[in-house]
Amino acid sequence: MVDTSVNLCGITLQNPVIPASGTFGFGLEMAEFYDLNVLGAIAIKGTTVAPRLGNPSPRIAECTQGLLNSIGLQNPGAEQVVKEEIPNLRMHFRQPIIGNICGFSVDDYRECCRIVAPNVDLVELNISCPNVHNGGMAFGTTERGAAEVVTAVRDVCDRPLFVKLSPNVTDIVSIAKTCENAGADGLTLINTLLGMRIDIRRRVPVLAQKMGGFSGPAVFPVALRMVYQVHKVCSLPIIGCGGVQSAEDVIEMMMAGATAVQVGSENLRNPYACPDIIKHLPERMKQLKINNLNQIIGIIE
Ligand code: SIN
Numbered sequence: 001m002v003d004t005s006v007n008l009c010g011i012t013l014q015n016p017v018i019p020a021s022g023t024f025g026f027g028l029e030m031a032e033f034y035d036l037n038v039l040g041a042i043a044i045k046g047t048t049v050a051p052r053l054g055n056p057s058p059r060i061a062e063c064t065q066g067l068l069n070s071i072g073l074q075n076p077g078a079e080q081v082v083k084e085e086i087p088n089l090r091m092h093f094r095q096p097i098i099g100n101i102c103g104f105s106v107d108d109y110r111e112c113c114r115i116v117a118p119n120v121d122l123v124e125l126n127i128s129c130p131n132v133h134n135g136g137m138a139f140g141t142t143e144r145g146a147a148e149v150v151t152a153v154r155d156v157c158d159r160p161l162f163v164k165l166s167p168n169v170t171d172i173v174s175i176a177k178t179c180e181n182a183g184a185d186g187l188t189l190i191n192t193l194l195g196m197r198i199d200i201r202r203r204v205p206v207l208a209q210k211m212g213g214f215s216g217p218a219v220f221p222v223a224l225r226m227v228y229q230v231h232k233v234c235s236l237p238i239i240g241c242g243g244v245q246s247a248e249d250v251i252e253m254m255m256a257g258a259t260a261v262q263v264g265s266e267n268l269r270n271p272y273a274c275p276d277i278i279k280h281l282p283e284r285m286k287q288l289k290i291n292n293l294n295q296i297i298g299i300i301e
Contacts, residue, residue: 002285003292004278006040006259008237009160009185011096011121013040013260016250016293017278020241020264021046021100021124021164022071026085027093033271036093038278040260043098044085046126049112051077055131061197061206066216066243067265068195070131070209073102078115086119096121100164104135106152114156123159124239125149125184128166128191130213137191140166143178150182162239164188167222176230188239188262189230190223216265219243224256231257231298245273247280251288257298 004015021043024030036042054074061068075081081099089097099120103109109125117123127140127149139145140163150163163179165172167190176187192213197206205211223242231238240258243265244250250261266273290296 002282002290004281004285006293008122008239008260011160013096015040015278015281016254016258016260017274017281018043018098018239018260018262019267019274020262021098021126022069023264023267026081027089027097028085030271031092034275037095038275039095041096041098041121042089042093043100043124043262044081044089044120045075046073046100046102046129047075047078047081047112047116048073048102048104049078049108049115051075051080056208058206058208059212061212063195063197063214063216063218065218066214067268068197068207068212068214069192070207070212072131072209073129073136078112082115082119098122098124098162100124100126101153102126102129102136103149104132106148108135109149110152110156113153117157117159120159123157123161124188125153125161125163126191128164130166130168130192130194130211131209137166137168140175141169143174146175146178147182150179150184154183160185162186162188164191166191167219167226167242168194172226173229173233176234176236180234180236184236186237186239187230187234188241189226190219190242193219193222215242217243217245220249224253227253227258228256228300247277247284250277250281251284251290251296254293255296255298255300259297
């Protein structure tokens with residue numbers, strides 16, 4: 001028997017596999033495919049204080065080895081999420097729930113966290129959404145912005161506070177260090193890379209918003225590199241995210257420094273991606289002589 005359990009700030013996950021925010025709705029819509037209780041945890045859709053319809057269509061563009069999205073934080077608003085979505089999910093799901101908190105100002109983030117945090121097990125502060133004009137990634141691409149939001153949210157958040165960082169920066173390590181110093185308990189690396197496609201027949205951008213966030217297998221080496229670099233200098237636990245498709249990718253991400261791993265775009269291609277990975281993980285561990293996943297976290301020098 002191998003041990004697949006991991007620990008995020010005192011919260012035990014039966015395995016490290018978590019559907020990434022934005023690729024799994026509020027969880028329940030996936031319950032018709034399989035028993036969600038096999039998952040390590042679920043990260044629910046990014047939530048804002050007010051309900052949002054999101055950006056105009058088209059807001060998805062296919063790419064080689066990935067996709068662009070410009071959803072624009074479509075969600076029913078924080079009050080509805082805590083009144084309906086989370087209780088409905090809890091009726092089917094006994095593992096930890098991660099709330100993904102978004103905002104357009106520091107006060108927004110604080111208010112959203114105040115509403116959502118008591119209803120989830122862990123908070124993921126999303127300062128990295130590239131699809132909104134104010135807020136989102138604007139906070140996550142400067143040390144000052146990151147520090148301001150983390151500091152403001154910290155004292156209304158009585159749950160482990162993870163900050164989801166943007167890869168659209170020159171130096172991810174300095175932003176990560178800033179979050180650590182401002183009181184974060186952990187980091188999620190990475191959100192999507194800002195990208196663009198053009199319809200060459202119509203001579204217009206494919207996305208109505210022109211640009212969007214690129215994710216999928218093509219970004220895996222970038223995410224892995226960032227997890228590795230940040231793990232070397234930060235003592236915070238890291239949730240690795242970006243292009244993960246297989247049990248091998250989970251192991252690789254953990255060797256780079258991740259304690260848990262989110263699966264994003266792959267859920268959209270294969271709704272069974274997470275249970276498939278969870279099923280294969282123990283046999284891959286046995287083949288690689290890994291008895292306990294905690295033994296491999298950050299082992300790469
Ligand atoms: C979106 O809703 O636009 C995607 C969320 C994100 O990138 O954080």
